[in-house]
Amino acid sequence: MFDLSKIVRPNILALKPYSSARDEFKGTATAYLDANENPYGMFNRYPDPQQKQLKEALSKLKNVPQENIFVGNGSDEAIDLCYRIFCEPGKDSALTFTPTYGMYSVSADINNVTLVELPLDKNFQIDVDKTLPLFKRENLKLVFICSPNNPTGNSIDAIETILKNFDGIVVVDEAYIDFSASASLLEKLELYPNLVVLQTFSKAWGLAAARVGLAYASAEIISYFNKVKPPYNVSRLNYTVALAAISQPELFENQKNKLLAEREKMVHSLQKLNVVKKVYPSDANFLLVEVTDADGIYNSLVQKGIILRNRNNVVPDCLRITIGSAEENDLLLTALNELP
Numbered sequence: 001m002f003d004l005s006k007i008v009r010p011n012i013l014a015l016k017p018y019s020s021a022r023d024e025f026k027g028t029a030t031a032y033l034d035a036n037e038n039p040y041g042m043f044n045r046y047p048d049p050q051q052k053q054l055k056e057a058l059s060k061l062k063n064v065p066q067e068n069i070f071v072g073n074g075s076d077e078a079i080d081l082c083y084r085i086f087c088e089p090g091k092d093s094a095l096t097f098t099p100t101y102g103m104y105s106v107s108a109d110i111n112n113v114t115l116v117e118l119p120l121d122k123n124f125q126i127d128v129d130k131t132l133p134l135f136k137r138e139n140l141k142l143v144f145i146c147s148p149n150n151p152t153g154n155s156i157d158a159i160e161t162i163l164k165n166f167d168g169i170v171v172v173d174e175a176y177i178d179f180s181a182s183a184s185l186l187e188k189l190e191l192y193p194n195l196v197v198l199q200t201f202s203k204a205w206g207l208a209a210a211r212v213g214l215a216y217a218s219a220e221i222i223s224y225f226n227k228v229k230p231p232y233n234v235s236r237l238n239y240t241v242a243l244a245a246i247s248q249p250e251l252f253e254n255q256k257n258k259l260l261a262e263r264e265k266m267v268h269s270l271q272k273l274n275v276v277k278k279v280y281p282s283d284a285n286f287l288l289v290e291v292t293d294a295d296g297i298y299n300s301l302v303q304k305g306i307i308l309r310n311r312n313n314v315v316p317d318c319l320r321i322t323i324g325s326a327e328e329n330d331l332l333l334t335a336l337n338e339l340p
């Protein structure tokens with residue numbers, strides 16, 4: 001049985017969070033003399049610690065109550081908070097499936113948490129038979145699943161099996177979900193009290209510079225995120241541009257559809273090249289491509305000012321190619337065609 005009070009670290013359960021000036025007085029006043037702010041300027045006031053306006057807009061957009069939403073300084077903040085809330089340093093452990101996003105491992109190291117890395121199978125899917133026995137480990141608190149997965153690009157099938165069989169927290173990182181034909185796990189939030197869904201403004205929303213990431217979970221889990229986060233973790237500049245993006249849904253749809261069309265074009269064009277051995281199917285805005293000589297091709301392209309992600313050390317002979325603008329993609333295809 002899932003029991004959140006057994007998963008949260010005892011010091012976090014007992015934590016009395018910092019109460020900011022803006023937490024203690026929330027109305028409208030004639031003189032704000034409570035937060036040691038400068039009375040002059042455009043950005044002189046502290047931002048809303050709860051990002052209420054952004055949560056209102058997200059709540060409508062995603063059909064999720066506001067109390068189920070956490071806004072972070074990028075998803076990377078949410079990943080770090082998961083370790084800090086649920087994993088006792090030096091004692092508890094987490095599990096993920098490799099190859100995958102590198103921050104699960106770096107964040108585990110920073111927090112002195114052991115991350116067990118189970119390889120995905122040859123189709124880049126979770127090997128359920130090898131996974132379930134690991135759930136008997138006493139101190140396993142967290143499972144990270146990236147779907148669509150970075151760098152392989154595919155969606156993961158066994159997520160609900162994992163959710164049903166694990167009594168700890170399952171974090172599903174949906175950074176690329178907007179590019180996927182599969183449904184988001186957000187629809188299942190009420191069904192699974194142990195589910196945390198991560199999304200971000202950094203990819204399909206085109207706001208990587210703004211640093212706005214989201215975690216969706218039960219109100220109880222979100223309350224721990226709010227307790228542990230720094231009081232003003234998201235700046236007003238950042239949540240304002242996120243709000244502006246949400247208010248222009250047609251721009252978002254247009255850009256996304258353009259990228260999806262470019263992805264199709266790139267799959268076909270890349271498959272025709274002599275240096276390309278395999279283009280893996282992708283539900284994301286990048287392609288994992290097996291080539292004849294990943295290091296050599298990577299270096300030749302760097303000489304021409306075209307930078308790919310060399311994943312040779314992660315998936316042998318593979319490059320990860322982000323879908324760029326039509327012009328950027330054509331530059332890449334031309335350069336690949338001209339390779340000796």
Ligand SMILES: *Cc1c(COP(=O)(O)O)cnc(C)c1O
Pocket residue numbers: 073074075076077101146150173175199200201202203208211212213
């Ligand atoms: C790009 C990416 C993110 C985004 O992180 P932010 O901190 O929100 O920019 C999260 N997860 C994965 C798997 C990614 O590839």
